[in-house]
Amino acid sequence: MSEGQENLRTTEVDLGGLVSVLATHLYSTPLVALRELVQNAHDSHTRRRLEDPAGAAGHAPRITVRGDVARRTVSIEDTGAGLTEPEIHAYLATVGTGYTRLLREVTGNEELIGAFGLGFLSAFSVAEEVTVTTVSHREPQLCHRYRSRGGEQYSVEPAPPRPSPGTVVELTLKPEHGHLADEQALREVLGRYCVLLTVPVHVGDDEEPVNHLLVPWREPVPEARQYAARMEFAAAFGRRFEPLTAFPFQPLDGGTDAIGLLWVQDGGSYGSSDNRDLAVYLRGMLLADDARDLLPSWAGFIGGVVESNRLTPTASREDLQRDDHYRALQQALTDAVVNGLYETARLRPAAWRRILARHGQDLLGAALCDDRLFTLLADDVPVPTSQGDLTAGALRAAGQGAVHVALGSGGGFEEMLYRAMQVPIARGDRYAVLPFLRRYAQLRDCRIVELGSESGNRELFRDPERPLPAEELGWLTAALAEEGEQLVPARFDPPALPLVLVPDREAELKARIEDDQADARIPSAALRLARAFTARTDGTVRARLYLNTASPAVQDLLRAYRGGHTGSATAAGLLRSLKVIMATAGSAGSAGPAGPGGGDLGAALAGIGTAVAALTAPVVPVPDTGQDALPADLRTLFDDDERGGSTR
Numbered sequence: 193m194s195e196g197q198e199n200l201r202t203t204e205v206d207l208g209g210l211v212s213v214l215a216t217h218l219y220s221t222p223l224v225a226l227r228e229l230v231q232n233a234h235d236s237h238t239r240r241r242l243e244d245p246a247g248a249a250g251h252a253p254r255i256t257v258r259g260d261v262a263r264r265t266v267s268i269e270d271t272g273a274g275l276t277e278p279e280i281h282a283y284l285a286t287v288g289t290g291y292t293r294l295l296r297e298v299t300g301n302e303e304l305i306g307a308f309g310l311g312f313l314s315a316f317s318v319a320e321e322v323t324v325t326t327v328s329h330r331e332p333q334l335c336h337r338y339r340s341r342g343g344e345q346y347s348v349e350p351a352p353p354r355p356s357p358g359t360v361v362e363l364t365l366k367p368e369h370g371h372l373a374d375e376q377a378l379r380e381v382l383g384r385y386c387v388l389l390t391v392p393v394h395v396g397d398d399e400e401p402v403n404h405l406l407v408p409w410r411e412p413v414p415e416a417r418q419y420a421a422r423m424e425f426a427a428a429f430g431r432r433f434e435p436l437t438a439f440p441f442q443p444l445d446g447g448t449d450a451i452g453l454l455w456v457q458d459g460g461s462y463g464s465s466d467n468r469d470l471a472v473y474l475r476g477m478l479l480a481d482d483a484r485d486l487l488p489s490w491a492g493f494i495g496g497v498v499e500s501n502r503l504t505p506t507a508s509r510e511d512l513q514r515d516d517h518y519r520a521l522q523q524a525l526t527d528a529v530v531n532g533l534y535e536t537a538r539l540r541p542a543a544w545r546r547i548l549a550r551h552g553q554d555l556l557g558a559a560l561c562d563d564r565l566f567t568l569l570a571d572d573v574p575v576p577t578s579q580g581d582l583t584a585g586a587l588r589a590a591g592q593g594a595v596h597v598a599l600g601s602g603g604g605f606e607e608m609l610y611r612a613m614q615v616p617i618a619r620g621d622r623y624a625v626l627p628f629l630r631r632y633a634q635l636r637d638c639r640i641v642e643l644g645s646e647s648g649n650r651e652l653f654r655d656p657e658r659p660l661p662a663e664e665l666g667w668l669t670a671a672l673a674e675e676g677e678q679l680v681p682a683r684f685d686p687p688a689l690p691l692v693l694v695p696d697r698e699a700e701l702k703a704r705i706e707d708d709q710a711d712a713r714i715p716s717a718a719l720r721l722a723r724a725f726t727a728r729t730d731g732t733v734r735a736r737l738y739l740n741t742a743s744p745a746v747q748d749l750l751r752a753y754r755g756g757h758t759g760s761a762t763a764a765g766l767l768r769s770l771k772v773i774m775a776t777a778g779s780a781g782s783a784g785p786a787g788p789g790g791g792d793l794g795a796a797l798a799g800i801g802t803a804v805a806a807l808t809a810p811v812v813p814v815p816d817t818g819q820d821a822l823p824a825d826l827r828t829l830f831d832d833d834e835r836g837g838s839t840r
């Protein structure tokens with residue numbers, strides 16, 4: 193005996209406390225009790241088939257669940273192996289020990305579901321009293337009745353004989369769980385739990401079992417019927433959405449034994465909404481109703497069912513251990529979704545078109561997460577643009593080889609100019625659009641013009657013929673630009689337009705993302721995507737004021753300034769007012785009150801008044817020419833006719 197062993201003591205178990213914890217706190221929903229009892233009934237049929245093949249062959253296996261709302265009872269009846277009295281004590285009434293696990297270890301049978309010797313206790317989470325009336329196939333002439341309130345103490349008594357082996361478990365429900373006795377509710381719950389069980393499960397006197405659905409991956413279905421059988425299963429099983437297409441889940445390598453069906457759900461998929469819906473069955477019994485984490489995070493539109501014999505449940509049998517097999521299944525499911533989408537694109541063009549139309553936005557994001565999907569989707573997936581949904585290829589063709597994308601949320605002068613040229617512009621503010629198009633441009637070797645970014649604007653606003661001297665630039669900036677606006681001399685069309693204020697869309701986006709983040713309005717995955725392309729702006733330049741050096745008005749203004757003309761400040765004031773008015777109109781409905789208005793509209797309007805007053809002030813007549821005293825340079829600014837409009 194090693195040192196200290198003489199002090200070994202046996203841990204005491206507070207049975208009452210343990211039973212109460214297991215019965216009432218192990219499971220997240222009282223419905224689990226029904227599942228555990230149906231599962232026991234199913235196991236007992238398997239046991240009978242293994243131990244008494246001749247007896248089992250002589251009767252049709254059947255599980256019947258009845259509810260009686262008036263009596264507040266639910267009963268689960270099977271025609272399985274039953275229990276002898278010693279077995280009742282040793283297995284049913286011993287926490288942590290069950291015959292089922294022993295039987296599986298001895299026979300290697302994969303259909304037996306029970307493993308922990310705990311499930312029966314869940315009956316006490318919903319019932320104030322549980323009775324089990326049972327006849328073992330080993331002693332068909334004897335019937336015993338187990339009875340317990342709370343599970344801590346129980347009695348076993350002889351009961352009147354029954355005609356054949358089997359067990360009836362009757363629950364007298366606690367008042368708060370009385371609704372479980374409603375047979376319609378039982379049909380719904382058991383329809384989902386038992387859909388893959390092989391023994392028919394009937395509710396009440398129903399002739400049709402709740403598990404009547406044909407399971408397409410289990411039954412031999414003729415080739416021509418296979419797709420229809422998959423769609424029927426998906427339509428019956430999918431809870432919220434109709435299926436658009438369904439494809440089998442059959443992993444190719446040995447990493448997982450799981451098998452089943454996946455489908456693309458119809459229905460709302462706005463932006464990055466996550467409607468993943470995957471039910472996992474272990475040896476035919478529902479284990480995890482919402483195992484969405486097994487599906488790739490980008491597959492918000494996928495629903496499915498998989499079953500496996502190798503996954504390891506938690507003791508509550510409501511979740512899965514995150515072990516190697518779990519991870520292998522995760523990988524296999526990702527591959528299956530990608531392959532399924534490929535197959536759909538290849539074989540079912542109508543379904544594929546509907547999927548693209550329904551889930552275009554999700555697919556843009558998905559394409560960014562998986563290279564194979566990008567290859568599949570790059571030329572097919574619709575991108576929202578100023579001219580409706582277009583593929584990247586169509587966008588490129590209409591943009592003379594370049595893909596145009598606006599970083600802002602619509603409106604703005606740069607877009608108006610492009611629209612005037614009939615070039616569609618992708619909506620870069622929508623989920624995944626910008627990173628998708630960047631990737632597309634990179635892989636397809638085409639130009640991308642990002643409107644609102646400095647480089648994108650350079651496409652529209654060409655350099656001036658000659659750079660302006662720093663001193664003139666300083667004067668123009670002071671005269672025309674507000675704080676946060678950078679004055680950029682440029683040449684652009686039409687020449688009659690003297691200046692354009694273009695908000696920095698990256699700065700705008702950055703501000704918006706920071707706002708959204710503060711409000712926690714966007715999910716973190718989308719946020720990361722968005723941040724990736726706003727990281728390069730520091731946000732100090734809110735807007736660029738492009739001054740058109742090709743514009744006669746600007747040329748006249750500069751000439752007046754260079755000539756020291758006193759009217760140049762008045763003319764500049766007018767241009768400044770024009771800028772503010774145009775920017776206000778251009779940003780209406782998009783930038784909002786916090787948007788880059790380029791200045792105060794009231795002040796701009798007042799500025800026009802001041803300029804007009806200065807220009808129309810009473811003048812001293814000049815006898816020699818008979819003309820008024822308007823300074824020559826100002827007159828050229830506002831008097832088209834005199835110059836014949838030749839440069840306009």
Ligand SMILES: Nc1ncnc2c1ncn2[C@@H]1O[C@H](COP(=O)(O)OP(=O)(O)OP(=O)(O)O)[C@@H](O)[C@H]1O
Nearest residue numbers: 232236283284290291292306307308309310311312
């Ligand atoms: N309807 C039944 N017919 C025959 N035997 C039953 C029935 N219900 C329970 N038993 C016996 O009681 C044992 C204990 O059942 P319990 O539900 O507690 O655990 P289990 O099914 O073995 O495992 P798990 O906790 O994983 O469900 C079973 O192993 C089985 O031997």
